[in-house]
Amino acid sequence: MQSDEAQVRVVIVEDHPLFLEGLRSALESADGIRVVGEARTLAELPGAVAAGGPQVVVMDLSLPDGSGVDATRRLAEEHPELAVLVLTMADDDTALLAALHAGARGYLVKGAGREEVLHAVRTVAAGGAVFGPGVAARLTALVTGGPRHEAERAFPALTAREAEVLDLVARGYDNRRISRELFLAEKTVRNHVTRVFEKLGVASRAEAVARARDAGLGSAGDGRDGGAGGGGTDGGPGRGG
Structure with missing residues (x-):
C-alpha cells in the first residue's frame, strides 16, 4: 500500500447522492488516489478542504446553494496550488469557458468512463490540464473564433x-x-x-x-x-x- 504522501488526495463536490457514491467508489478503488473529503454544498467546501488538505477538487458546477464556477474562482485565489477538475452535466461552450476563466485545470462531462476520470485526476494533480473527448476541439474553436x-x-x-x-x-x-x-x-x-x-x-x-x-x-x-x-x-x- 502506498503511503499517504504518495497518494493523490481528492475532495469531491457533488450534491447527487448516487453519483457521489459512484464517484467515490471509482476513485477509492484506484491505486494512488484517496478521497479525503466530500462537500454536497458550497458552504461545506471550505471545511472539507481545510480538513482534508487535498491536491485535487472534483467540482460539479450546479449546486444547491450556488455555482461551482464561483467556488472554483475562490479556490484559485485562496489555494493556487490546488487543482480543480470540473465534472458536470453542463456540456456547452459557455460553461466550459466560465470554468476555465475561473481557474479549472480540467473539464469532463458526466458520463465519462472510470479510466478517463482517474486519468484526469492524476493529470491535474501533476500540474497538467485535461479535457474530455470533443471538449479540446471545441476549446480550440472558441479560442480562435466563435x-x-x-x-x-x-x-x-x-x-x-x-x-x-x-x-x-x-x-x-x-x-x-x-x-x-x-x-x-x-x-x-x-x-x-x-x-x-x-x-x-x-x-x-x-x-x-x-x-x-x-x-x-x-x-x-x-x-x-x-x-x-x-x-x-x-x-x-x-x-x-
Whole structure:
C-alpha cells in the first residue's frame, strides 16, 4: 500500500447522492488516489478542504446553494496550488469557458468512463490540464473564433462579456436563461443587456436581435427562451434589459 504522501488526495463536490457514491467508489478503488473529503454544498467546501488538505477538487458546477464556477474562482485565489477538475452535466461552450476563466485545470462531462476520470485526476494533480473527448476541439474553436469573437469584431464597442450576452440574446434566450448560461446574477445580466442596447443604439430586444443576427450571431439558438420580443421579466432597456 502506498503511503499517504504518495497518494493523490481528492475532495469531491457533488450534491447527487448516487453519483457521489459512484464517484467515490471509482476513485477509492484506484491505486494512488484517496478521497479525503466530500462537500454536497458550497458552504461545506471550505471545511472539507481545510480538513482534508487535498491536491485535487472534483467540482460539479450546479449546486444547491450556488455555482461551482464561483467556488472554483475562490479556490484559485485562496489555494493556487490546488487543482480543480470540473465534472458536470453542463456540456456547452459557455460553461466550459466560465470554468476555465475561473481557474479549472480540467473539464469532463458526466458520463465519462472510470479510466478517463482517474486519468484526469492524476493529470491535474501533476500540474497538467485535461479535457474530455470533443471538449479540446471545441476549446480550440472558441479560442480562435466563435460567437463572442464575431460579436467583438462586429460591435467593437462591446466588452467581451457584453458580446457573450448579445450572442445569447440573439439565440432567443431570456435573462433568466442567460444568467444560468453565464453563471451570473439575473440583475447583472439585466445591466449588461441595458449597456448592450445603449451601445448598439437600439430601443428594444427585437432590434438588438435583428442587429446581432445581421452580424451572424445567434445561429445556435432555438428561440424558445424568450424570443426576439423579450417578454416576461426581460422588458426593454428602461427596465434594465
